[in-house]
Amino acid sequence: MTMTDPNAIDVNDPDRILDIARANVDPDEVVHAVTDNADALFTWDYGKGQRAALDKLYEKAKRSQWNGSTDLPWETEVDLEKYEPTVDPLEYEYFFENPESPLVKLNDAERKQLDIESFKWSLSQFMHGEQGALLCTAKIVETVPWIDAKYYAATQVVDEARHVEVFSRYINEKLDGQYGINPHLRLLLDDIINDSRWDMTYLGMQIMVEGLALAAFGFVHGTTNEPLLKQLLRYVMADEARHVAFGVLSLQEVYESFSHAEIRERQEFAFDAALRMRDRFLRQEVWEQFGVDPKEMVKFQLEMPWEMKVFQRLLFAKIVPNCRKLGLLDAGDGWLRDRFTEIGVIEFEHYEDTTEEYENFDLGAGDENVMVAH
Numbered sequence: 285m286t287m288t289d290p291n292a293i294d295v296n297d298p299d300r301i302l303d304i305a306r307a308n309v310d311p312d313e314v315v316h317a318v319t320d321n322a323d324a325l326f327t328w329d330y331g332k333g334q335r336a337a338l339d340k341l342y343e344k345a346k347r348s349q350w351n352g353s354t355d356l357p358w359e360t361e362v363d364l365e366k367y368e369p370t371v372d373p374l375e376y377e378y379f380f381e382n383p384e385s386p387l388v389k390l391n392d393a394e395r396k397q398l399d400i401e402s403f404k405w406s407l408s409q410f411m412h413g414e415q416g417a418l419l420c421t422a423k424i425v426e427t428v429p430w431i432d433a434k435y436y437a438a439t440q441v442v443d444e445a446r447h448v449e450v451f452s453r454y455i456n457e458k459l460d461g462q463y464g465i466n467p468h469l470r471l472l473l474d475d476i477i478n479d480s481r482w483d484m485t486y487l488g489m490q491i492m493v494e495g496l497a498l499a500a501f502g503f504v505h506g507t508t509n510e511p512l513l514k515q516l517l518r519y520v521m522a523d524e525a526r527h528v529a530f531g532v533l534s535l536q537e538v539y540e541s542f543s544h545a546e547i548r549e550r551q552e553f554a555f556d557a558a559l560r561m562r563d564r565f566l567r568q569e570v571w572e573q574f575g576v577d578p579k580e581m582v583k584f585q586l587e588m589p590w591e592m593k594v595f596q597r598l599l600f601a602k603i604v605p606n607c608r609k610l611g612l613l614d615a616g617d618g619w620l621r622d623r624f625t626e627i628g629v630i631e632f633e634h635y636e637d638t639t640e641e642y643e644n645f646d647l648g649a650g651d652e653n654v655m656v657a658h
């Protein structure tokens with residue numbers, strides 16, 4: 285990953301956040317090439333089940349396939365006026381009732397429109413992230429040396445294709461059109477794919493991006509009353525929980541043999557990814573569209589009181605316990621614990637990690653199990 289020195293940056297500097305965004309925009313791009321710097325590994329050791337936990341996950345994945353074309357109620361008419369797309373009532377209050385907010389000048393119709401555009405923007409980022417997962421797991425099939433992991437990752441490639449398919453269909457059929465990829469998200473996905481070390485694909489995608497997605501989907505699933513999206517997310521989450529568990533189960537073994545210096549690099553990579561994901565939720569593209577100064581708005585968002593940042597904090601509800609399980613929080617001098625404390629998300633460290641809870645996400649297991657806040 286192109287490392288900023290994580291000890292030297294001001295993580296809440298709006299200029300830093302917006303400069304990164306400005307440097308990474310090409311609105312006309314249709315195909316985007318990233319060098320993946322990796323060797324494709326054959327293994328001649330075909331002994332299935334040598335890694336029993338991965339084998340169990342593979343067998344489960346084969347039994348858990350669903351069809352995005354026929355298993356979801358696509359006949360549902362989606363009327364955003366009726367379904368209230370807002371997913372975070374505290375953010376809504378902060379944005380529209382705080383007299384300091386750059387958004388107070390918007391009238392009721394503009395607020396409603398902003399809410400709808402933010403919703404479309406969010407789902408578009410989910411879709412782009414799903415494509416990132418599709419490419420990353422295809423890379424893992426090639427680069428991981430273990431046959432059980434190649435088998436499992438191959439099922440995940442199919443899962444991710446299905447996720448891209450259903451998000452894309454929802455956005456283009458029900459919401460009339462997509463937003464381009466957020467620059468922070470694009471940079472993060474590029475860096476994950478670009479890294480030559482196969483365990484970094486796992487850490488960046490399975491632990492960080494998918495851990496965040498699992499939490500975000502859980503929040504939206506729990507708050508939306510739009511029935512098609514609710515069901516779509518429930519199906520996707522059943523897969524995502526396996527994906528995150530795959531990451532944790534694989535990396536546990538890899539990290540056992542790593543030196544202190546190698547672990548420290550993973551801690552820094554994880555934090556850099558966490559920061560990019562936080563910044564991608566600041567949605568500066570949407571503010572610009574409504575004539576709101578993105579710098580003022582980004583600053584205002586970062587100054588949101590801690591107790592109101594429930595959604596922003598919950599995004600880390602899976603990442604932090606999984607980093608703990610991997611030993612990344614406290615390795616060395618506890619560098620990552622300090623960083624997660626600084627950005628206010630260490631509170632989740634004792635939540636269940638995903639290797640313990642992934643079966644709770646099974647489609648038959650009930651919706652109450654998939655909420656992020658227990």
Ligand SMILES: [Fe+2]
Pocket residue numbers: 414417443444447524
């Ligand atoms: Fe996915």
Ligand SMILES: [Fe+2]
Pocket residue numbers: 417444494523524527
């Ligand atoms: Fe996934």
